Amino acid sequence: MKRAKRLYVLLGVLVVVCIAAFAVVKHEERQEEIRNSGEIVLEIDPETVDALSWEYESESLAFHKDETWQYDEDAAFPVSEEKIQELLEPFQALEAAFIIEEVTDYSQYGLDNPVCTIHLSAGEEDYEIKLGNYSTMDSQRYLSTGDGNVYLVEDDPMEDYEITIRDMIANDETPSFGQVTGIQFEGADSYQVVYQEYSEESPYTYCSEDVYFRQEGEDLKPLDTNLVESYLSGIENLTLDNYMTYQAGTEDLSQYGLDAPELTVTVTYTPEEDEEGESQTFTLHISRSPEERAAAENDTASEEDEEEEITAYARVGDSEIVYQITGESYEKLIAAGYDDLRHKEALTADFTQVTGLDITLEGSVYNLTSEGSGEDKTFHFGEEEVDVADLQSALEGLTADSFTQEEPTQKEEIALTVYLDSEVHPSVQIQLYRYDGENCLAVIDGEPVSLIPRSAVVDLIEAVNAIVL
DSSP, rough: OOOHHHHHHHHHHHHHHHHHHHHHHHHHHHEEEEEEEEEEEOOOOOGEEEEEEETTTEEEEEEESSSEEEEEEEETTTHHHHHHHHHHHHTEEOOEEEEEEESSOGGGGTTTSOOEEEEEEEEEEEEEEEEEEEEEETTEEEEEEESSSEEESSOOOOHSSSSEEEEEEOOOOOOOOOOEEEEEESSOOOOEEEEEEOOTTTOOOTTOOOEEEEEEEEEEEBOOHHHHHHHHHHHOOOOOOOOOSSSSHHHHHHHHHHHSSSSSEEEEEEEOOOOOOOOEEEEEEEEEEEHHHHHHHOOOOOHOOOOOHEEEEETTTTTTTTTOOOHHHHHHOOOOOOHHBOOOOOOEEEOGGGGEEEETTTTTEEEEEEEEEEGEEEETTTTEEEOHHHHHHHHHHHHEEEOOOOOOSSEEEEEEEESSOOOOOEEEEEEEEOSSSSSSEEEEETEEEEEEEEEHHHHHHHHHHHHHH
C-alpha cells in the first residue's frame, strides 16, 4: 500500500514538472516570436545624417558634418565623403531576413556586448545600432536598433565598419589621361615630350607608330609609343593609400625628400569624357629619403643595402598629403629619361616598308631587291627569289642593351643600307662594329647610338650568309 502511494506521489510530481516545462516553453514562445521578414526595418536618408560615430574593438571614431564631413579629433584631417556615404548606405533601406520580437535575452545574439555599436544623428533623430553575433549557418548578422526586436540581416554592415582612421582619408587620385598632349620631366634628365600625329611627310620619323617626341629646340626625337604609354599607365595605376602625413609642411617635405624631388612629372591631357576637349594637367613628385638618395649618389651603399627594399615617397601637385610608395612603383616611375623611353630597335620601320637591302659583309656587297607589295611582296638575290624570314627576324632582333655616343674604334662586322617605301626617308644605314666580347656598337645613319648584344649580330650575319652563300 505504501509502495503504491509512493508511486502515485512520484507520478504527480512528474505531471507537475511536465506542466511547468510546457508552461515555460509556451511562455518563451510568447516572449520571443521568430518570423520571416524581408521587410525594410530601418530607413535613414544619408543626406539628413549630420553625425556618425562607432566603436569597434579598440577603435572609436567620430565624424560630424559642417558643410563637409570632418573628423571630430582633427579638423585638418581630409575626410573622404565617398567613404562616409559607403558607411551610411546600409541603413538607407535596411532589410531584415528574420525578425525576433519581444526579446528578453540579448546575450544569446551577442547584443549584450555587441561587436560594434554605431551612432547616427539625423536632424532631431538619434539612432543606436548594435551589431551582434554572426550566424555562420545563415551567413547573416544579428542586429538591434533599440526597438525591442532583434533582426537577422543578410547585408552585413560589419563589412564596412571594420576600418581605421587611415581608411577614412580622402586620398589623392591619379586620373585616366585619355589623350595626352604633352609631358614635362624635371629631374636628372629634364625634357619636354610633345604629341604629334604621324604623317608620311614627317621629317622626324619613318615609324608609323611614332606619336611622342622629345623636343630639342626645333628638332623632335622619336620615342617608343609603347614605352611612353606603359609609363603613363604606371601613373594612372599608382596606388596612393599609404599616407605618411596629411599636413605636410616644409620640414615634412624635407624629411621625405620632396622639397627637391628626384623627379617631377607633369602630364597635359584631355579626358575622354570631356566633351569640350579642355586640357588638364596632373603633376606627380617622386623621391627617396635624403639619406637613401645620398647613399645612392655617393655609391656608399653596401651590397646588402642594395638588396633592401627602396623607401620612396610621392606627392600629387601641391597636396599636403605625402604617400609612401612601393620600391617597384618607384623604380618604374623614376625610369623616365630619354634612354628609358626611346626606341631600343636599330630599325624602327615596319618590315613591310622595306623595299631592298645593300649588305656589306667581309668586304663583299650583296644586294636584295623586292617586287610587289604587302603579302605579295617577294625578295630576290640576283635572279633568284629568296626567303627573308630569318633575315627579317634577325633585323628586328637588333635591340639595344644600352645607349652610347662612343665612336667605333674596332672592325666593322656588318653594314646594311635598308631601303624604305618613303619619299622623306628613302633609306636607313645601320653599321655594326666590334666592341667587346658581349656587345657590338651600332651606328645609325652615321651616329653612334647603342650597344647591341653580339649574339644578335651573329644571328644577323648567319641569316645573310644563308641567303648569299
